[in-house]
Every structure is written in structure tokens, then in C-alpha cells.
Amino acid sequence: MQDKFNIREASKEDLNAICELQNHxxxxxxxxxxxxxxxxxxxxxxxxxxxxxxxxxIVAEVAEVFAGFATYGRFRKRPCYSSTVEHSVYxxxxxxxxxxxxxxxEELIEIARRSGVHAMIGGIDSKNQKSIEFHxxxxxxxxxxxxxxxxxxxxxxxxxxxxKVL
Numbered sequence: 001m002q003d004k005f006n007i008r009e010a011s012k013e014d015l016n017a018i019c020e021l022q023n024h025x026x027x028x029x030x031x032x033x034x035x036x037x038x039x040x041x042x043x044x045x046x047x048x049x050x051x052x053x054x055x056x057x058i059v060a061e062v063a064e065v066f067a068g069f070a071t072y073g074r075f076r077k078r079p080c081y082s083s084t085v086e087h088s089v090y091x092x093x094x095x096x097x098x099x100x101x102x103x104x105x106e107e108l109i110e111i112a113r114r115s116g117v118h119a120m121i122g123g124i125d126s127k128n129q130k131s132i133e134f135h136x137x138x139x140x141x142x143x144x145x146x147x148x149x150x151x152x153x154x155x156x157x158x159x160x161x162x163x164k165v166l
Contacts, residue, residue: 004062004063005060005061005062005098005099005100005103006060006061006064007058007059007060007061007103007104007107008058008059008061009056009057009058009059010047010057010058010059010069010071012044012047014057014059014066014069015040015043015044015047016040017066017069018043018057018069019038019039019040019043021068021069021090021092022038022043022090023037023038024092024093025090026038029125029128030125030127030128030152030157031090031125031128031131033125033150033152033157033159034152035152035153050071050073053073053074054115055071055072055073055074055085056070056071056072056108056111057069057070057071058070058071058104058107058108058111060091060095060100060103060104062095062098062100066092067091067092067095067100068089068090068091068092068095068100068101068104069089069090069104070087070088070089070090070104070105070107070108071087071088071108072085072086072087072088072108072112072117072120073085073086074086075121083116083117083118083119084117084118084119084120084121085112085117085119085120085121086120086121086122086123087105087108087120087121087122089101089104089105089108096130101134102134102138105138106138108120109138109164109166112166113166117166118165118166119163119164119165119166120140120163120164120166121161121162121163122135122140122161122162122163123159123160123161123162124159124160124162125157125158125159125160126145126157126158126159126160127158132160132162135162135164136162138164139164140162140163140164141162141163141164142160142161142162143161143162143163144160144161145158145159145160145161146158146159146161
């Protein structure tokens with residue numbers, strides 16, 4: 001089935017699907033530490049800023065249908081952190097476990113290396129053990145846990161920080 005997979009640069013036409021996917025994760029998981037849904041206008045602005053700042057947004061397709069996306073951006077705003085990025089990867093229901101997440105992260109890592117990035121950070125909710133194990137298989141190491149760092153749906157969340165030095 002891998003021959004039906006496609007990884008490509010995102011376009012503005014993907015923003016509706018990206019918005020739906022992020023809002024699904026906001027509503028139904030603790031993957032995104034937010035209770036506020038994303039708007040299409042917010043994502044249009046984000047898209048333009050990402051492009052202006054030279055940060056990638058890539059899309060995964062299965063049989064030419066949007067299946068997920070990945071991106072990275074600044075880890076922190078201060079110049080001393082400029083060679084470190086924080087990434088995000090989201091797949092739609094039914095498209096997990098197919099190898100798409102690996103393809104997206106591997107492509108992000110390659111883009112990051114070509115761009116001179118030194119380290120990539122992932123912030124993962126501690127209950128998302130599948131994502132933690134997935135990142136470990138890709139060479140990320142757990143570098144910290146921040147208990148009770150965010151509150152969503154009336155409960156405290158613990159953030160696991162994972163890092164891969166490129």
C-alpha cells in the first residue's frame with residue numbers, strides 16, 4: 001500500500017482539511033493543549049507566517065486523499081534557540097499505523113537537516129504512549145516531564161518533552 005502514499009508540500013487548498021483535523025484533535029484528544037477550536041482565518045495567517053519564516057508544512061495523502069500533516073516552527077523566540085525547532089504531526093482517524101507518521105517525521109528531519117537545524121523537540125501528552133513509543137523508535141529521547149503544566153476539560157495534563165539531536 002505504500003506506493004499509494006504521497007508526501008508533499010502543503011498548499012492553501014489543504015487548510016480546510018488541516019483545520020478539521022486539528023479541531024478533531026482539540027475536541028476528542030489531549031494531543032493539542034487547547035480548548036479553543038481553530039478558525040480557517042487563524043490557519044491562513046499561520047500558513048503565511050510559516051512560509052515567510054521558512055518553516056515547512058507537509059501533507060500526507062493516501063490514494064490522493066488528505067490523511068494528515070506535519071510541520072515545525074520555532075521552539076522559543078530568543079535567538080539562542082534558533083537552531084532548535086518544535087514539530088507537530090497529526091494523522092486523521094484510520095490513517096494511523098500505516099507508516100505515514102514515520103514518512104512525515106523522516107521528511108521533516110531531512111528538511112530540518114538541510115536547513116541547519118540542530119535539534120528537534122516534540123511535546124507529547126503523557127497519556128499518549130503510542131506517540132511516545134513512536135518517537136523513541138525514530139531516535140527521540142525523553143528529556144523531561146512537566147506535570148500539571150496545562151488544564152483541559154477540568155483535568156491537569158502532563159507534558160513529555162522528547163528531543164532528537166540531528
